[in-house]
Amino acid sequence: MQSRSEQHHGERDTEQTLGASPAVKRRVVRMWTEAGIAAIKALPVILMVFSLAGILGWVERKGSALIQDRIGANRASIFGFAGAGLVNTLFADPLKFLTKEDIIPLRADRLLHTLAPCVSLFPVLVTFAVIPFGDVLQVGGRTINLQVAPLGIGVLYVLAMASLAVYGVVLGGWASNDRFSLMGSIRGSAQMVSYEIGMGLSLVSMVMTYGSLDLQEMVRAQGALIGGWIPAWGILYQPVAFLLFLCAGIAESKRVPFDLPEAESELVSGYFTEYSGIKHLMFFMTDFVEVTVVAALVTTIFFGGWQLPYLGRDGFHFPWGASLMLPQVIVAVLQVLTFMAKVFFFCCFQILIRWSLPRFRYDQVMRLGWKGLLPIALLNVLATAVIVLAFQG
Amino acid sequence: MGPILFCVFAVLLISSALGVIVNRSPVRSALSLVVTLFLLAVIFLFLDAQLVAALQVVVYAGAIMVLFLFVIMLLNVQEDRQIMTRLGMRAGAAIIGALFLLGAIRLLIHAPSAAGGGMTGATPAGFGSTERLAEVLFTRYLLPFEVTSVLLLVAIIGAVVLAKRSLE
Numbered sequence: 001m002q003s004r005s006e007q008h009h010g011e012r013d014t015e016q017t018l019g020a021s022p023a024v025k026r027r028v029v030r031m032w033t034e035a036g037i038a039a040i041k042a043l044p045v046i047l048m049v050f051s052l053a054g055i056l057g058w059v060e061r062k063g064s065a066l067i068q069d070r071i072g073a074n075r076a077s078i079f080g081f082a083g084a085g086l087v088n089t090l091f092a093d094p095l096k097f098l099t100k101e102d103i104i105p106l107r108a109d110r111l112l113h114t115l116a117p118c119v120s121l122f123p124v125l126v127t128f129a130v131i132p133f134g135d136v137l138q139v140g141g142r143t144i145n146l147q148v149a150p151l152g153i154g155v156l157y158v159l160a161m162a163s164l165a166v167y168g169v170v171l172g173g174w175a176s177n178d179r180f181s182l183m184g185s186i187r188g189s190a191q192m193v194s195y196e197i198g199m200g201l202s203l204v205s206m207v208m209t210y211g212s213l214d215l216q217e218m219v220r221a222q223g224a225l226i227g228g229w230i231p232a233w234g235i236l237y238q239p240v241a242f243l244l245f246l247c248a249g250i251a252e253s254k255r256v257p258f259d260l261p262e263a264e265s266e267l268v269s270g271y272f273t274e275y276s277g278i279k280h281l282m283f284f285m286t287d288f289v290e291v292t293v294v295a296a297l298v299t300t301i302f303f304g305g306w307q308l309p310y311l312g313r314d315g316f317h318f319p320w321g322a323s324l325m326l327p328q329v330i331v332a333v334l335q336v337l338t339f340m341a342k343v344f345f346f347c348c349f350q351i352l353i354r355w356s357l358p359r360f361r362y363d364q365v366m367r368l369g370w371k372g373l374l375p376i377a378l379l380n381v382l383a384t385a386v387i388v389l390a391f392q393g
Numbered sequence: 394m395g396p397i398l399f400c401v402f403a404v405l406l407i408s409s410a411l412g413v414i415v416n417r418s419p420v421r422s423a424l425s426l427v428v429t430l431f432l433l434a435v436i437f438l439f440l441d442a443q444l445v446a447a448l449q450v451v452v453y454a455g456a457i458m459v460l461f462l463f464v465i466m467l468l469n470v471q472e473d474r475q476i477m478t479r480l481g482m483r484a485g486a487a488i489i490g491a492l493f494l495l496g497a498i499r500l501l502i503h504a505p506s507a508a509g510g511g512m513t514g515a516t517p518a519g520f521g522s523t524e525r526l527a528e529v530l531f532t533r534y535l536l537p538f539e540v541t542s543v544l545l546l547v548a549i550i551g552a553v554v555l556a557k558r559s560l561e
Contacts, residue, residue, distance in 0.1 A: 112424075152522060156447035163455025167427065170462050174420060182466065189463055193456065200451075213523055 042148045045128050048340070052347070053288035054090040060351050061089070067355045097281035105177055105274045112175035117275065117282035120168020123161040124289045130154040131296045132216040134306045134335040135313065138328050146306075146332065147216050154215040155203050158297065162199065162252060166192040168286065169254075169261060169271050176274035184270025188261030191365055192252055198373030199248035202241040205377075205384040206301050209237050219305030223312075229319035231309045234302040240380045242302045244373055249297065250350060251369070253290035257357040258365060295346035303342055306335040399439050406432040423461050430454040441521040 058073070065072020073088070104113050134146030151157050166189050173185020210218045224232040235242045251258040262270030272283040299305055310316050311334060315326040326334075360368070409432060412425035430453045437446035530538050 109418075109420075112421075151443070153443045153447050156444070156451065160447050160450035160455060163451050163459075164431075166455070166459050167424075170459065170466070171424075174462075174466055186463070186466060189459055193459055193463075196456070 037144060038148060041144070041146070042129070045133065045148055046125070049125065049128055049289055049292055050285075051090065052292050052344070053285050054094070055086065056288045056291060056347055056351070057089040057093070058086045059348060060354075063348070063351050064355045067352075094281060097284075098278055100277040100280075102277040102279060103274075108177040108274065109175040112171050113274075114279070116168055116171035116175055117272075117279040117286075119171055120165070120286045121282050121289065123164040123168075124286055124293055127158055127161045127293050128296070130157050130215055131300055132219055132305060133339050134332050135220070137332045145216065146336065150216060151214070153213050154218075155207055155213045158215075159196070159200055159203065163196055165252070165290075168283075172275065172283065173271035176271075178274050180267045180269075180273045181271050184261045184263075184267045184273070187362065188254060188271055191254070191258065191260060191369070194366060194369035195248045195251040195258075195373070198244055198369060198377050199252065201374070201377035201381055202244035202248065203301070205238055205241045205381045206234060206245075208381070208384045208388050209234065215300050215305075219300055219307060222304040223307050225310075225319070231304055231307065233304040233307075238302070238380075238384070240376065241384075242298070244377050244380065245301070246294075246298060247368075248373060249294035250353065251365070253287065253294055253350075255287065255291070255350070256354045257360045259359060260362055260365060263359060291347055291350050292343065295343045295350065298346050299339065299342040303346075305342075306339040308334055308338040311335070311338075399436075402432055402435050402439075406436065419465050420462065423458065423465055426461070427454050427458045430458065443521055444523045444526055445521070 061073040064070075104110055129149040130147065130151050132145075132147035137144045137146055169185050169188035169192065171185075173181040173183075173188070176182075206218070207213055210221050212218060212221070218234070222231065222233050226232050226236070230236070254261050260270075261267075262272070267273070272280060275283060310318050311331065313328070313331060315331065316322075316324040318324075406429060409425050409428040413422050413429060416422045416425060431450060434446040434449040434454070437443075437449060
């Protein structure tokens, strides 16, 4: 008995010295599989975000022309197809930016000047890691959560990245050694710090409503039906928080009516006046990626994320009793498409706002942030707390 | 995988912390501090403290350091302006620094035996999660928590009063 166990023990030792213990091997294989799945999930998300940023560039040009009664970008047409302007913004424009000369002003901080565009783009891009773009996908007995990083602290992660986004503005303005840039970055940092508070507090009331910080949990909770037929989307519970979040989100992305950091009529181009070539493109991209982030967050938190009304995991279940069974893959595809359509709608909505409103004055921006959004958000948190407690007790 | 990643981030953390005191430019020093605080949040992640890591980034790297940079940029502090010129100040800083170093070394030598295996024990399920932390914070440490928030409120009101007085 004893000798057998010793013998067994000896076997395991030799296996370990050879570095081929099956348990360890299995763990390594599983780790690499998980890492591979994460990479495969991250790639299309990044590609989608980049191409959406390009498409939005075209939508903005054409949309602004429509709003201002102009024809707009009409120079690009391939074989009489006027929509070729899209090809232009997706491929020709980036190519042009890439081949332009990169100018660093004299006496500028060379390292920080180069670092600033990266610091500006990075936090906005990584925010997409926690945004769920679908429920689950079942492939070969494996259930894949359609979210790049399922973090328990999702909302806090979003806030953390939003708070880091300000450094791109600060660095870009300071490192350029230019008065317009510095003015722009001082305005930008003051504005972003102010509106972060309103944004955070509007999210606090949403966290209280759902009882979770996890964005995927929030979307799942919105799959319920009120009275059997109205989808229980966040906006129905928290319309005030939605308005606060949208307002703060647009202010964070520094677009009209909150575009004081780059106000063209006063500051040339604000904090990125002294940027050219690829670095300018990166600041430009940040703008559109931020629009996409705000749209994705509004969709996820207030408009049911990937939830298509009456679509369950196995198909449609309509309130009038009819149901339509669908394979799991088709359900997942429908969910992802729903999410993308909603995000695109809110991107266009932001572009509409951008071309409909004039720019605020600086004191108006500050007054709105501190005397408007902050008290309303605090009252909203208080009211939410009272209602949540009343329903619990 | 874990220990290797920890070493990488620890080395990065220490070098960026050194950058805070070695850089001559105040802006670069402040930026090194931002990187240090961010990497500290990464170290918190290794300790299963997700919530603390997120709050570290939101509060320190994202809010407080922005105000630091804001002030440095507004005052336009130059590189050549030495802040600590007097010998007494330097000596005082050196003594305080040495005391901290001694404390850290002492802790490093004595802690594992004094902690009574607390460092090696497995963490309970849900350790460091928001739910667990909130539970402890709102039951066992409710009074200190509330007193701290009152203290912060007093500080805010004090700041507003002082700023208003200088305006009038």
